[in-house]
Amino acid sequence: MELNVIYNTDALTGLRQLPDESVDCIVTSPPYWQMRDYGIGSIVWPDGWSGQLGLEPTRDDFIAHLCMIFDECRRVLKSSGTLWVNLGDSYSKPYKYNRRQNPKWSENSKNSDCLIDIKVDTARHRIPSKSLCNIPNKFADEMILRGWVLRNEIIWHKPACIPASVRDRFTVDFEKVFFFTKSQRYYFAQQFEPYADSTFGRYRRTRTLNGKSADYRRLNGIGMQRTTDPRGRNMRCVWRVPYEPSHEAHYAMYPSRLVETPIKAGCPEGGLVLDPFMGSGTTAVVARRLGRNYIGFEPNSEYAAICHKRLTQTTLTLRTDETQLR
Numbered sequence: 001m002e003l004n005v006i007y008n009t010d011a012l013t014g015l016r017q018l019p020d021e022s023v024d025c026i027v028t029s030p031p032y033w034q035m036r037d038y039g040i041g042s043i044v045w046p047d048g049w050s051g052q053l054g055l056e057p058t059r060d061d062f063i064a065h066l067c068m069i070f071d072e073c074r075r076v077l078k079s080s081g082t083l084w085v086n087l088g089d090s091y092s093k094p095y096k097y098n099r100r101q102n103p104k105w106s107e108n109s110k111n112s113d114c115l116i117d118i119k120v121d122t123a124r125h126r127i128p129s130k131s132l133c134n135i136p137n138k139f140a141d142e143m144i145l146r147g148w149v150l151r152n153e154i155i156w157h158k159p160a161c162i163p164a165s166v167r168d169r170f171t172v173d174f175e176k177v178f179f180f181t182k183s184q185r186y187y188f189a190q191q192f193e194p195y196a197d198s199t200f201g202r203y204r205r206t207r208t209l210n211g212k213s214a215d216y217r218r219l220n221g222i223g224m225q226r227t228t229d230p231r232g233r234n235m236r237c238v239w240r241v242p243y244e245p246s247h248e249a250h251y252a253m254y255p256s257r258l259v260e261t262p263i264k265a266g267c268p269e270g271g272l273v274l275d276p277f278m279g280s281g282t283t284a285v286v287a288r289r290l291g292r293n294y295i296g297f298e299p300n301s302e303y304a305a306i307c308h309k310r311l312t313q314t315t316l317t318l319r320t321d322e323t324q325l326r
Contacts, residue, residue, distance in 0.1 A: 003272065006284060006296045006311075008304045010043055011053070011276035014297035015072035023076045023274045023295075024187065025267035027287075029086035029254055030054075030069070030277045033062045033135055034093075040299040058126075059133050067142050069276060074147070076274070080187045082266030083148070083180040086156065086254060087136045089172075092127040136176045143180060152179040155238045156258060162243075177239075177258070179266075191265050192232035235261070253279065259286045267292050281307030288314050 001007070007014050011030075031038065031054030042050045045065055049056065053069070056062040073083060127133055144150055154177040161173040244255040259282055267273050269291045275283035278296035280303060287294040288311065298304045 001295065003293045003295055004284075004288070006278050006281065006294075006298055006304055006307045008299065008301055009297050010040070010299040011069050011297050012043070012045075012072065015069065015076060015276055018076040018274075018295075020075055021078045021081075022272070023073075024078055024081050024271035025263065025292075026073050026077060026081070026083045026274045026276070027259055027262045027266075027283050028084070028275045028277045029279070030066055032088050033059060033090045033133065035090060038300050038303075059135060059138065063135065063139050063142055066139060067146060070143060070148075071146065073274070073276065074182060077182050079183050080185070081182050082186055082188065082262070083178075083182070084262040084266065085139075085178045085180070086175060086258070087139060087178065088175040089135050090133045092129050092131045092133055094129055136178070140178050143178070148180040148182070149184060150178060150180055152237055153177075154179060157238055157240045158243060159240055160242050177262075179262070187266065187268055189265050189268075191235040191261055192229070193235045194232050195228060254282055256282055256286050259283055260290070263287055263290055263292060278307055279303055281310045285310050285314050 001017055031052075033054055033056070035054060037052065037055060040052060042052060044050045046068065047064070049061065049065075053065055054062065056065060070083070070085075077083065140150055140153070156175045156177055158173050158175070161171065164171045239258065239261070241255050241258045244253070244257075263273055263283075263286055267287075270293070272293045272295065273283060273287040275294070275296040278284065278298040281296070281298075284294040284296055284307060296307070298307060
């Protein structure tokens, strides 16, 4: 398969065409469970079920299919590689979303996700209606059991989240990003963030054992500039990243800033970033801008077209002459 191409196919089919240990870094956000039908038709899974990922009748079926895909990701990922998965949770409800548009909405509406509801059997998946399904944590547990090393659970805090029309619970303003590795030794470029103002105050004025205020520099004999790293402090696990405005007809676009840190930290320059759920192409756009190669899969032809449109507007900064996977 060629590098720097987004293939119009589903994740499982595309991954099976990649050679072993050919990818440096995987950054992706798979479909969430029972949220929407992406209009790509049904896939026949190895367990015999036919349908789209995310529309399984039970949470366990969804996680099993998701981990089936990441088993293939593990095969194609180098032993030094990293995997970053953004996965949101769902609430159990007596209906699921369907892609068919409600006739009362205008045919000229750009939002193809104006959907009507279809009843589902909540007793089958054994989660009480209105309960949070706890899918991200269940997924992470299963990934660990399959051999992945979970290095961090990152909180993506969304300061301007989409309003929720609920009155009996709090509005959810975060999602999780899981940082996995294939082995205990892996590529990782440390990332930094600015020190808090209070940090410098603590370095300048500390306390002795008897509780009295003292000058830190007199206690250790060195200046404050020797006790702080000019690059900042090691990056924390709560990332405050707002949504980015977009005119593209794709509902679940994650912001480019959310993808930048995983790619900088988990993929060397000139390396290969894979996104098996490419969506609108944000992973590819950021990888290209940061001087990495990319490859991805997107079964929805409309979304694949969005990817190509965005990539044509991105400056090419790749530092490799290779054009194909080996």
